[in-house]
Amino acid sequence: MAQFQLSGFAIIVGAAGGIGKETAFTFAEASAKGILFADIDHEAAAKAAETSKGLASCPTYRALSVKADVVDVASVQAMVDLAAREFGRIDYCVNAAGVDVAEYLPFQDTDPDDYDRVLGINTKSIFLVCRAVGKVMQAQEPTQANLGRHGIRDLGRGCIVNIASAMSLCAVPHKVPYVTSKHAVTGITRSFAMDFKAAGIRCNQVGPTWVRTPMFEEECKRVPQTPQILEQMCAVKRPIEPDEVASACLYLCSPSAVYINGTLLTMDSGILVGPM
Numbered sequence: 315m316a317q318f319q320l321s322g323f324a325i326i327v328g329a330a331g332g333i334g335k336e337t338a339f340t341f342a343e344a345s346a347k348g349i350l351f352a353d354i355d356h357e358a359a360a361k362a363a364e365t366s367k368g369l370a371s372c373p374t375y376r377a378l379s380v381k382a383d384v385v386d387v388a389s390v391q392a393m394v395d396l397a398a399r400e401f402g403r404i405d406y407c408v409n410a411a412g413v414d415v416a417e418y419l420p421f422q423d424t425d426p427d428d429y430d431r432v433l434g435i436n437t438k439s440i441f442l443v444c445r446a447v448g449k450v451m452q453a454q455e456p457t458q459a460n461l462g463r464h465g466i467r468d469l470g471r472g473c474i475v476n477i478a479s480a481m482s483l484c485a486v487p488h489k490v491p492y493v494t495s496k497h498a499v500t501g502i503t504r505s506f507a508m509d510f511k512a513a514g515i516r517c518n519q520v521g522p523t524w525v526r527t528p529m530f531e532e533e534c535k536r537v538p539q540t541p542q543i544l545e546q547m548c549a550v551k552r553p554i555e556p557d558e559v560a561s562a563c564l565y566l567c568s569p570s571a572v573y574i575n576g577t578l579l580t581m582d583s584g585i586l587v588g589p590m
């Protein structure tokens with residue numbers, strides 16, 4: 315199982331809750347050497363960082379936390395500088411900060427200010443974080459992993475995973491800013507993968523449908539028929555658990571995935587294959 319162990323340092327953005335927190339815990343369990351928990355909610359991020367110390371399997375594991383506002387260029391740069399200074403390098407970065415639309419509205423009634431807000435937090439943030447992290451990764455030495463009977467494997471200089479959505483591939487009614495923001499994450503992921511592949515830095519995205527987090531609870535309040543939709547459309551008839559998304563992020567950052575670059579790993583229980 316050496317292929318699913320980590321051996322470096324991570325920044326998890328949006329680590330105070332939901333998918334980001336679970337991904338950080340999973341990385342700690344998979345032997346990450348250190349994790350920076352970054353979120354606009356610093357109190358919750360610091361608490362999660364503390365909890366991760368009890369889960370970590372690397373004996374020298376370090377957990378740090380920082381308040382970061384992903385739409386603010388200076389705040390993103392300060393977050394990346396902190397990780398680079400404290401850890402000496404950044405091997406993995408997961409972009410899991412995000413928001414939903416303020417209100418579900420038809421296209422013609424969509425508020426331009428909410429469009430800007432959602433595109434800022436879900437999309438521009440990923441551009442800013444990838445830009446700052448990419449520079450650090452580019453300047454660091456490549457690493458290798460000893461995979462036992464599979465030998466030594468070159469890992470390159472680092473990898474990034476962006477949490478996109480199944481809505482990176484299709485639209486749903488009345489969520490223009492969210493759908494647009496998630497399609498755009500694909501553009502950023504592919505552009506980054508293209509520009510950084512010569513440096514041995516990978517960038518992929520995970521595209522889940524509904525994940526059991528506070529964002530899903532909110533969706534159920536706004537669209538009360540969501541559980542029935544899941545029942546009718548999903549092979550497993552439930553939302554995705556956050557640990558299942560975290561496992562996908564772990565795979566994409568692991569030595570097993572060094573050949574995977576610029577792709578979208580869809581997690582939809584077959585919904586996009588077509589109706590049952």
Ligand SMILES: NC(=O)c1ccc[n+]([C@@H]2O[C@H](COP(=O)([O-])OP(=O)(O)OC[C@H]3O[C@@H](n4cnc5c(N)ncnc54)[C@H](O)[C@@H]3O)[C@@H](O)[C@H]2O)c1
Binds near residue numbers: 331333410478527
């Ligand atoms: N939950 C779902 O059903 C679902 C499905 C597909 C994709 N996603 C995506 O997964 C990602 C994580 O969602 P989640 O369900 O874990 O949501 P969540 O609300 O549980 O977590 C999102 C985190 O982002 C942080 N955040 C928000 N604005 C920020 C900012 N400006 N700067 C820094 N941090 C900020 C929040 O404080 C929070 O901790 C989002 O991009 C979301 O679009 C979620």
